[in-house]
Amino acid sequence: MNNLLGNIRYKDFYAWDVKQYLSSIFYSKYEVVVLGKYIQAETKKIKPFESPHSDFKILGVNNKTGIFDNEIKKGKEISQPYKIVKNRFLAFNPYRVNVGSIGIKSEKQEFDLISPAYVVFSCKDELLPEYLFLIFKTQTFNEIIKDNTRGSVRQILAFNVLETLKIPLPALNIQQKIANNYQEKLNLSKQQNERAKQIEIEIEHYLYQELGVELPKEEKQNKGALQFVNFKDLDRWDMAYLLNKNKITADYGVVPVSYVIDKFLKDNNNDSLRFNSQNHPSKNFQYIGMENIEKKSGTLLKFQNVKGVEIKSQTIRLPKGFFLYGKLRPYLNKYFYNTFDDENIITSSEFFVFSVKNIDKLYFKFCLSSSFFQHQITNHTKGARMPRIGEDIFKKIQIPLPPLEVQRKIATHIQSLKNDIQTLRQEAAKNQKNALSEFEAEIFNAAP
Numbered sequence: 182m183n184n185l186l187g188n189i190r191y192k193d194f195y196a197w198d199v200k201q202y203l204s205s206i207f208y209s210k211y212e213v214v215v216l217g218k219y220i221q222a223e224t225k226k227i228k229p230f231e232s233p234h235s236d237f238k239i240l241g242v243n244n245k246t247g248i249f250d251n252e253i254k255k256g257k258e259i260s261q262p263y264k265i266v267k268n269r270f271l272a273f274n275p276y277r278v279n280v281g282s283i284g285i286k287s288e289k290q291e292f293d294l295i296s297p298a299y300v301v302f303s304c305k306d307e308l309l310p311e312y313l314f315l316i317f318k319t320q321t322f323n324e325i326i327k328d329n330t331r332g333s334v335r336q337i338l339a340f341n342v343l344e345t346l347k348i349p350l351p352a353l354n355i356q357q358k359i360a361n362n363y364q365e366k367l368n369l370s371k372q373q374n375e376r377a378k379q380i381e382i383e384i385e386h387y388l389y390q391e392l393g394v395e396l397p398k399e400e401k402q403n404k405g406a407l408q409f410v411n412f413k414d415l416d417r418w419d420m421a422y423l424l425n426k427n428k429i430t431a432d433y434g435v436v437p438v439s440y441v442i443d444k445f446l447k448d449n450n451n452d453s454l455r456f457n458s459q460n461h462p463s464k465n466f467q468y469i470g471m472e473n474i475e476k477k478s479g480t481l482l483k484f485q486n487v488k489g490v491e492i493k494s495q496t497i498r499l500p501k502g503f504f505l506y507g508k509l510r511p512y513l514n515k516y517f518y519n520t521f522d523d524e525n526i527i528t529s530s531e532f533f534v535f536s537v538k539n540i541d542k543l544y545f546k547f548c549l550s551s552s553f554f555q556h557q558i559t560n561h562t563k564g565a566r567m568p569r570i571g572e573d574i575f576k577k578i579q580i581p582l583p584p585l586e587v588q589r590k591i592a593t594h595i596q597s598l599k600n601d602i603q604t605l606r607q608e609a610a611k612n613q614k615n616a617l618s619e620f621e622a623e624i625f626n627a628a629p
Contacts, residue, residue, distance in 0.1 A: 211350060271302055370612040380605075471509060476513040504519070
């Protein structure tokens with residue numbers, strides 16, 4: 182009971198809020214100090230509007246990258262004084278700091294001004310800015326911030342409130358060591374993600390080299406010159422198509438997608454795949470919308486488990502062994518090969534659904550993900566606001582068709598590299614998560 186009761190001096194209250202007081206109670210093996218003794222507000226400003234024709238470099242802050250170089254404005258576009266942000270200063274959006282909108286300025290950012298709406302502050306000698314920035318990223322401190330924001334409409338964390346909060350404060354050399362341990366794991370995560378990106382590039386080079394693929398060379402057009410085309414050579418009446426012949430070449434020759442399509446919007450019994458889920462209002466379906474497919478990777482992010490009555494638009498059944506390809510905004514390159522046995526998988530009508538023949542399915546999947554496929558898709562897209570590709574054009578897209586044994590060799594090699602990419606990205610995500618969780622475990626939650 183003694184651990185639950187305590188005394189606090191009246192002068193130490195800045196708000197009569199029990200939740201605020203209790204939220205500040207945490208345990209640490211390090212000394213716990215009041216933050217206000219180790220930080221100071223940085224309020225120095227300049228007046229860009231006094232130099233209307235000069236350029237001023239403006240910073241921004243978000244909850245993903247922290248501080249970033251945002252935009253360059255003329256002085257005449259800025260109506261109020263802007264705060265100066267020096268290296269190792271911290272800045273946060275007082276309305277969004279509870280969702281992680283805080284950053285620390287480093288040499289990577291070349292800009293040095295920020296809106297006066299942001300809170301800018303620096304750390305005194307006993308507190309490393311990098312260490313404090315990481316504290317802001319912890320779940321424990323984030324909960325403290327949420328319980329200390331004020332405002333009836335928009336919650337705000339003012340600097341005078343920030344000063345009253347408490348943090349664990351080890352010696353400077355320990356702060357540096359803890360911050361370094363975090364950065365080492367974060368650097369490893371970045372290296373793993375960079376290696377994954379490099380392998381993606383290697384896959385593309387390998388595919389081009391093994392197939393001998395060459396994209397059409399762009400012909401220089403005389404601007405203003407009149408161009409003539411034979412009517413019989415026209416497939417479409419638009420200049421974007423006429424100026425991009427769009428024909429790729431490959432060592433093994435190329436065929437249109439229609440050559441390898443077996444069933445298109447029909448199942449193996451030649452029954453239509455179009456499906457009205459409203460006729461089955463209480464039945465559960467595994468629904469795939471455009472948002473459920475990751476762009477450019479062929480990865481299903483998740484199914485939406487819904488009842489028929491919840492689906493208002495037209496749908497298409499997706500049998501096992503069938504592909505889907507997004508016809509809406511095709512530049513996103515959303516495709517998927519279904520290996521699930523579930524017979525209740527349905528998709529948005531914004532997908533083409535089809536099966537293939539006389540081609541290795543894994544090889545075909547990698548063709549769908551290739552830049553030579555996307556190059557042709559891009560040149561055939563119709564519509565400015567909601568671009569789509571039509572069935573006739575999709576079926577005319579060309580792909581290289583080597584012998585099956587070559588297809589399988591290529592597919593096996595690429596799949597091995599894809600597995601390496603998946604492993605690297607999983608390890609990168611794990612290291613990034615562990616970097617912060619290990620930091621938090623080090624400074625918080627030690628029993629008294």
